[in-house]
Amino acid sequence: MSKKMLVIGIALFIILSIGMAPTVHGVDFSKKTIKWIIPFKVGGGSDVWSRLYAPFFRKYLPGHPAVVIKNMPGGGSIIGGNYFDRKVKANGLTVFGSSGSTTFPYLLGVREVKYDFSRYYLVFASPFGGVAYINPKFGAKSVQDLKGFKEKLAYASQGATSLDIVPLLAFEMLGLDVKAVFGYKGRGAGRVAFEQGEADIDYQTSSAYIKNVRPLIKQGAAIPLMTWGVLDEKNKVVRDPMEPDLPCFPEAYEMIHGKRPSGQAWEAWKAFFTAGFAVQKGMWLPEKTKKDIVETYRTAAAKIIADPEFKVVVQKSLGGYKQLPGEQGRKAFEQVLKVPPESKVWLYGWLKDRYDVTVK
């Protein structure tokens, strides 16, 4: 009898103790709040992107945690990136959202950058596209007409080391005489400059192009030239499915020069195109995050991307581009991490020669 009571007592103690203890088997975010650091202002491209994903992470992370967007703008996103690197605990409760504007200073080796993507865990990545267009007053009907083009063109730019590296280098590789006018705050300002006649050539990211430039084309106020393209499974730059009738940049290059692009300029362009567009945005977990937490996030991302409701969001608001969960995103971002040092050196020289910009 006494033995029986002892067994019951021990069993009761174990059962009640387990009930009181936190969950140790499996990741559970019940009653937790996830902080998603976005190193840009509210309402910008990255903020909009995170706001589209946030409710779905609540839906698919175990325990359905609240997800709070913490905008931390400043220093061209370097402040938020450095905060993530230096201050965030690897407990799965804080994640970081990067953009091409975060990746470029990292790739360029800007002195202020303390963050290092090679040490973090990518949860998922989102590609974005870009479309270049020209003022119809120059008579070009397509990019082919730019062969031997001699006119001077103005481009409204955010800065030589911004995402504008991709269009500026592309224009130069096509042999266009483009003068970058710096100081414009964002691509929206660039489009306004184009509409007001201050700029002759411009590009917009896919979603902005659909919304704001297609109407200009219909009105005959803009001629589309090319897309930057997208990366296929073999990391080859191919036509952008959003504008399949337009050539991608390597095709445009071939139309003008009669051969596929190659050499240092091409290697540099492709590296920065990948960082700036092909895997433009990403969600990251910090260094030393436990494997089960990383896998939990990646599984949630895969479920989100497969969710029919989210597929509508992708079509409507993310340009319809294939989102890259977990390993797919990591492999794509590997291209960014493997930029050959000689490509960077070539780009430093180009920035110095062309724009008198020294990367510090």
Added chain:
Amino acid sequence: MKKVIYVMIGAFLVIGLLGCASISTKGGPSPKVTVITPTVKLSKKATVTIKGAGFKPGQEVAILFTAIDGVQSDIDYTLKPKPVADKTGAWLTTWSCGRFVSKKLIKEGTYTLIITDVDYNQMAKAKVTFVK
């Protein structure tokens, strides 16, 4: 053997009570938050002034705002000065919410501000109404 069981149950109860005690002491005096400008006209220069009292001196405060898209934002970077309780447990801050308005994340209506500690544990709530 009965004694052993009693000891086990006693230990369990003591642990449980200690746990409850540690939770209850976290609360302290109940913080109160007031929106000084409870009705705000929608504009790109809109501001909301908020004050708090009954906080622990030196307590850093976060304010969470749920926009019209249903997504919660920590509005920290739009607050001046940063809300930190003074020696008396009080703080005052102004939220520059114009960008939320211009980006159509705020429309006419009443919204709840959730005041939390830096780990987003809720401490108080307040309401603000935006009008045309």
